Amino acid sequence: MTGIEVLAVEGVPEVNPGDDLPSVLFEAAGGSLRSGDILVVTHKIVSKAEGRIVDLRSVEPSFFAEDFASRFDKDPRHVEVVLRESHRIVKMDRGVIISETRHGFVCANAGVDASNVPGKDTVCLLPEAPDDSASRIHAHLREKIGVEIPTIISDSFGRPWRNGITNVAIGVAGMNPLADYRGESDPHGYPLEASVLATADELAAASELAMNKTDGVPAAIIRGYPHDPGPGSARELVMPPERDLFR
C-alpha cells in the first residue's frame, strides 16, 4: 500500500537559550533524514533556543492587565505578557484572550504559554520570525546532508466552533504550504471547488500524532508526502484581511 510515514525524532536534549538548534536537530535527526522527507519542529524548542522566554518576576503588569486578571483569577504578569505579544485583541472574555499576533496568527494568549518551560515563573513566547527559524534549520540541513528538507515550525492552536486544539504550521521553509487544486478536475471531470488545501497545517497535525505531549518529543519526520518545493512562508496560511469574513 502506498502512503506516508510520520516518525518521532527522539533523543533531542533539553534546549536552552543560545543553543544552536539547527545543529541540535541535525545531531538528532540528520542520520535518519532522506530526500523527500519533511521535518516538523514544535515551536517550543525554537522559542527556547532563541531566548523567547520571559521571567514573570521581571514583568510589571499594567492597570488593564491587573483588572482583567483579577476578574478571572489569572496571573496579571502572564496577562501583561500576552498583551505585549498581541497586535490586536480579537476576543476577550471569560478569562480567555484571543489575539492576533504580529505574525498575523489568531490564537489564544498570543501563543504565550507556560507548559514545557522550566521554572514556574517562566513563560514561552512564539518565535520572533518562525519562517526565518524554519529557514535556518532548512539551510543547515542542506549544508550538512546535501538534501533539501522542507521544515515546518508548529504550534497547537484552538479553533472557533470546534473543541480541542490541533497542531498548525507557524513557520515554513522549502515547500509551498498550500496545495491549490483549483482548475484541476475530479475523476468525473468536474472542476474542483474550494480546493486550496492547507497541507502545511495537515503535516503539522500529522506530526503531532507521532509526538506525545507528555514525553517531550519535539520533532517529527514525515516521509513519502509529495510536497511542492518552493521557498514557502507561513504568511500564506494567514487569511488575507480582504477575504476574511471573520475580521
Add this chain to the structure above:
Amino acid sequence: MTGIEVLAVEGVPEVNPGDDLPSVLFEAAGGSLRSGDILVVTHKIVSKAEGRIVDLRSVEPSFFAEDFASRFDKDPRHVEVVLRESHRIVKMDRGVIISETRHGFVCANAGVDASNVPGKDTVCLLPEAPDDSASRIHAHLREKIGVEIPTIISDSFGRPWRNGITNVAIGVAGMNPLADYRGESDPHGYPLEASVLATADELAAASELAMNKTDGVPAAIIRGYPHDPGPGSARELVMPPERDLFR
C-alpha cells in the same frame, strides 16, 4: 524510529446510492486492516451510498435564495439546498454562506458541494448522521475481521483567519476523538494547560496527506497511533455553546 503510517486505501470502486458501503470498504481494505489500525473515510462516498445527493433540476429556489444567488453570480438552486441544510447562518457575505449544520458543524455551504459527484446538476450533502455511518462501518469490520477498527468520517472545512481547508472528523466510532492531557504534567513537572487535543481531527488531517484529491482515493488506514478506545462521537468535537466565544 517509532511512528505512524498513513496508508491509502486503493481500489474502492465508484459508489452509488444504495451501495452497501461497509461491505465495499471491507472488500477494499479488509485484507490490510490489523488490530490498532484506524480507518478514515471521506464523507463523499458515505453520502453517495446513503443517497444524500440532490438533483438540482428538482429544486425550486426560494425568493431569498434567488436574491442572494443573483447578487453573487451563484446557482440559486445550489443556494436553496445550502439553506435547507443549514440550521443557522453564521456569516453570509461575498457569495459565501457559513452555516451551522443540524449536526452542529460550522462550515461553508453547510457542507453541500458539487465536486466528486457525477452529473453537473448534482450536489452532495453531508451524511444525515455521520456518527451512525461510522458506527455501521466499525460494526461491519468487527464482524468480518474480529478486530475493533475505530472509524472516522472526514470532510474538508475552511477555518476563520487561516487560508486553505483541512480535513476534520465529522463522524467517529470506536475511539475518543479528544485526548485530554489536563492534570498530566510536562517533563518539567509543570501541569499541561489548554491541553485537550482534537486527535480525531489530526487523524483526519493526516489521512488527507495519503489521499490525492484528483485521484479519488476515498479512504486511508492509520497504523501505529495509540488511540483511546471508546464509543466516540464527533459531537465531542463541537464546541459546547456555553464555552464558545465565537457564537
